[in-house]
Amino acid sequence: MAKSKNKNTEAQILNAAKQIFQTKGMDGARMQEIADKAGINKALLHYYYRNKQLLFEAVFKNAFSLLAPQLSAVLNDDSSIENKIKNFTSNYVSFIIKHPYLPNFIIQELNRNPEFILKLKENKDFPNLEKFKIQLTKDVSDGIIKPISAEQLFINILALNIFPFVAKPLIMAFTNTDNKSYNRLMENRKTEVSNFIINSIKHT
Amino acid sequence: MAKSKNKNTEAQILNAAKQIFQTKGMDGARMQEIADKAGINKALLHYYYRNKQLLFEAVFKNAFSLLAPQLSAVLNDDSSIENKIKNFTSNYVSFIIKHPYLPNFIIQELNRNPEFILKLKENKDFPNLEKFKIQLTKDVSDGIIKPISAEQLFINILALNIFPFVAKPLIMAFTNTDNKSYNRLMENRKTEVSNFIINSIKHT
DNA sequence: GTATAGTTTAACTGTTTGGTTAATCGCTTT
DNA sequence: AAAGCGATTAACCAAACAGTTAAACTATAC
Known part of the structure; x- marks a missing residue:
């Protein structure tokens, strides 16, 4: 054997x-x-x-390679901005349930060692804003979407989706919720968040 | 001496x-x-x-006692929801510049040891959503603000403000920015974020 | 069946780390 | 001036830890 x-x-x-x-x-x-x-x-x-460092790096790269495609989906697929936001928001919650510690792990370790991301950036699958930027600029000049920079919108999308899982213990305390009702809150966010974003940026 | x-x-x-x-x-x-x-x-x-644990707790409590009043301001002062959001958003960026490692520290350590927040919750200054909830419910039924729960709105406010600082190395990599231009992005968020939120929730 | 090569283990090593101890220092009181 | 006492230090200790070594094990090739 x-x-x-x-x-x-x-x-x-x-x-x-x-x-x-x-x-x-x-x-x-x-x-x-x-x-x-x-x-x-x-x-x-x-x-x-x-050694420990190499084992850690194997784990980290593996974790990052799970997260990166999730983000690339928002940035590089061919659907409308509105659909991208809808899909990402609902998919991300499902993704997190499978990997609850992942985003916090990546963020925490990158803060401990920020140079670490340089190695990851060399990878061609590393999320890239270019396509998203072009698409958004067009939508803005077409009057579909209110003026906003691609960077700011992307940050907002990430923030609204990722933060509630990263800061879970903190938010649980503030909102006085237990695990069960917190999960219900998160489940609701699958639609809440995308509506929130689209409400904000879509021209009426 | x-x-x-x-x-x-x-x-x-x-x-x-x-x-x-x-x-x-x-x-x-x-x-x-x-x-x-x-x-x-x-x-x-x-x-x-x-010992190390007690020294750590002294540091942690001290850090939390700096953050808590920032949040309580959103929740308990007497101005309109719109003004609360505006003030918090612009004040928070200034606050973070003075204490750059603080939010990440708190979030990281609470994830490591979630029971730790129970001690903090006993404190009467611990941020509380009740007043905010009442105010929001009234604004919603008065038709000033579109339907949204206080919890979800509060989470959104925290996410949009805090996340960019917690995930700084990650976002810097995605948006291809150096420290200088990242700080410029954050400076812009003082108004960007509050507009983003208010756009989304205000009835037209 | 036994030599070979990859896999797994028990036992060990050197160093780092949180914490302790007993002595010293320096100010204040008398 | 010396006793008293809190503040500070150098030296030390035991436990925890990452990493090593040399031997044992196991499946396969010959």
Whole structure:
């Protein structure tokens, strides 16, 4: 079984590392805990991934490669701005439910080490605003959409969708909600948020 | 000089701890590094604050006590909803410039330890939505503002204002901006964001 | 069946880290 | 001037930690 276990253990390690790193961060994670969660010896971690930093980077890149396509969808598909916003908003909530710790993990670790994103930017799949910018400029000059820069609109879309999950404990406290009703709030946002954005930018 | 230095060192420690904890987080911070930054011996940290956890809590509570009044302003002053949004949005950007690491620090540490907010909720100054809710309900039934729940609107206000600072490295990469032009973007948001919100919710 | 090569482990190492201790310093009081 | 006391330090300690090593295990090739 040894050789067939090969790929299996490697994936098991990555999966365990994902759980630990995404909840505790690079500094809070312990190699021993990852090994325990993967059900293997600690030395085996170093056999597959040479050290903590490399294991972390594998997890981080993997996480980012899940998030990036979600964003690229808003920026590069061929539908109208209005539809892009609608689709992204409803899809993103579903996406997050599958990967609840992901956005916070990425944001937290990028703040700890901002140079890290330079490596990611070299990738050709890295989200790019150009197409979105052209489309928006056209819609604005056509009078479909009120004047707004692509950067500001993009920031607003990200903010309204991502922030409620990143700041979940804080917002739960302010709004006095438990987990169940918070999830209901988030479920409502699938349509609330896109209406909110479109209301704001669409010419009447 | 010893007794006069008393209050001075305690504040120096808290200040150094603030800088280290807010940039590196609880797990990434080192007691030695805090001592060095405060210009004192490591044992003196334990003399004033018994251990790392208590020193951290002092820093955290201090940070939260700066943020809370900013939020309470939106919720409890007597101006119109429109003015609240305008004021908060422009004030918040100025506030952040003075305390750039603060929102991220609070969000990050609350995610690491969500039970921590329970202690804070006991405080009577803890931001409360009740007044805001009543005001909004009235404005909605008076036809001044389009139907929206207080929770959703409050989340939107926080998201649009706070997220760009929390996710700064990520957004800088997506929008291809350096520090200078990012700050310009943020400066523009002082008016952009409040217009964006008011456009969306105000009845025409 | 045994040599080979990749996989896995137990045990170990060196260093970092939070925290302690006992001594010293310097001001104030008497 | 010396006793008293809070503030400060150097030196130390035990635990936790990332990483290493050398041996054992297991499937396959010959």
